Amino acid sequence: MTELTPIGLLAELTHRCPLGCPYCSNPLELTRANQELDTKTWTRVFEDAASLGAMHVHLSGGEPLVRKDIAELTNAAHLAGLYTNLITSGVGLNAQSLTELRAAGLDHVQISIQGVDPTRADAIAHFKGGAKAKREAARVVVEEGLALTINAVIHRGNIKDLPAIIDLAVEWGAGRLEVAHVQYHGWAIANRASLMPAREDFLTAAKLVEDARKSLEGTLVIDHVIPDYYAERPKACMGGWGRQVIVVTPDGRALPCHAAATLPGFAFDNVKDRSLAEIWETSEAFQKFRGTAWMPKPCQGCDRAEIDWGGCRCQAFAITGNAATTDPACALSPEHTKLREMATADAASGISTYRFRRIGG
Numbered sequence: 001m002t003e004l005t006p007i008g009l010l011a012e013l014t015h016r017c018p019l020g021c022p023y024c025s026n027p028l029e030l031t032r033a034n035q036e037l038d039t040k041t042w043t044r045v046f047e048d049a050a051s052l053g054a055m056h057v058h059l060s061g062g063e064p065l066v067r068k069d070i071a072e073l074t075n076a077a078h079l080a081g082l083y084t085n086l087i088t089s090g091v092g093l094n095a096q097s098l099t100e101l102r103a104a105g106l107d108h109v110q111i112s113i114q115g116v117d118p119t120r121a122d123a124i125a126h127f128k129g130g131a132k133a134k135r136e137a138a139r140v141v142v143e144e145g146l147a148l149t150i151n152a153v154i155h156r157g158n159i160k161d162l163p164a165i166i167d168l169a170v171e172w173g174a175g176r177l178e179v180a181h182v183q184y185h186g187w188a189i190a191n192r193a194s195l196m197p198a199r200e201d202f203l204t205a206a207k208l209v210e211d212a213r214k215s216l217e218g219t220l221v222i223d224h225v226i227p228d229y230y231a232e233r234p235k236a237c238m239g240g241w242g243r244q245v246i247v248v249t250p251d252g253r254a255l256p257c258h259a260a261a262t263l264p265g266f267a268f269d270n271v272k273d274r275s276l277a278e279i280w281e282t283s284e285a286f287q288k289f290r291g292t293a294w295m296p297k298p299c300q301g302c303d304r305a306e307i308d309w310g311g312c313r314c315q316a317f318a319i320t321g322n323a324a325t326t327d328p329a330c331a332l333s334p335e336h337t338k339l340r341e342m343a344t345a346d347a348a349s350g351i352s353t354y355r356f357r358r359i360g361g
């Protein structure tokens, strides 16, 4: 039994999405519509999560708005007592759908943007008209008086536009901007050579964020998710494995992190077969890297062991082939140099073509 309580639920309602971002964190093998959980099962999952102590749910995807029952699902999460955050591309969000969602109990909206220039933004999203739709979606969210966060995924193709992206978030009336450098999971790792920025450009961006945080204090809160490949210490992935967040995939698998399904040798329990509480408490997958007992050196005994929890298991596996090793993002990892070399080579690759995300692609 664990005394830990999950803070949040990441509900991946669907993998369907009209966009095709090459940095999408969804897995390469996307779940099809006929495998998705139904409304009733999601309702039970929301109730289970709230009973476990979760405070909020991220209604995510894919694009959650493609679910015909999105208002019903939002209402179910709201009635369960969860703070509801819609994570959307903005495509499909208009005054009518937003009014409906708000009446259902929607508390917050996060819209992702690809950049400021509509043509270039649509090109990276592989979707014509997306940039225009996002602008309109942001307008109606603010007009409805809902809290708005803009999520801007940063990569080699748009890193120099960061000042304009910050201006855009202010212009649109967002209260928060997430400057999120690509995290290399799912489709992003397949496109790493086309997406990786140069280290100098990352450092310039980091300074820009720092300065903007000061100059925009009281107007815009800026979160900065840095690229692990240029970090000295890893992030506490999802707040630590099996500590704060439960991810439920469109077909019902409960994961400690959205990329965990890439790890071999795991049988992830499904909410169709077991309650969320049972999975959280007893499933092998959630317990595997929970705490510090599993840690090898140099994590074992390290004074950051209970701060970053050894970093990301999926990244450790992707780079070293061993999920139970120190995240190579850590400068203390023997594989750190290899990670840096990969980033340097990718940034200098000159590759500018993308493998766009799509179901069956």
Ligand code: SF4
Binding pocket: 017, 018, 019, 020, 021, 023, 024, 025, 026, 061, 062, 063, 088, 089, 112, 357
């Ligand atoms: S990252 Fe792009 S493709 Fe992936 S779910 Fe979000 S909008 Fe869709």
Ligand code: SF4
Binding pocket: 233, 234, 298, 299, 300, 302, 303, 304, 305, 306, 308, 309, 310, 311, 326, 327, 330, 331, 332, 333
């Ligand atoms: S050695 Fe492990 S616990 Fe210590 S900073 Fe690096 S990843 Fe974190």
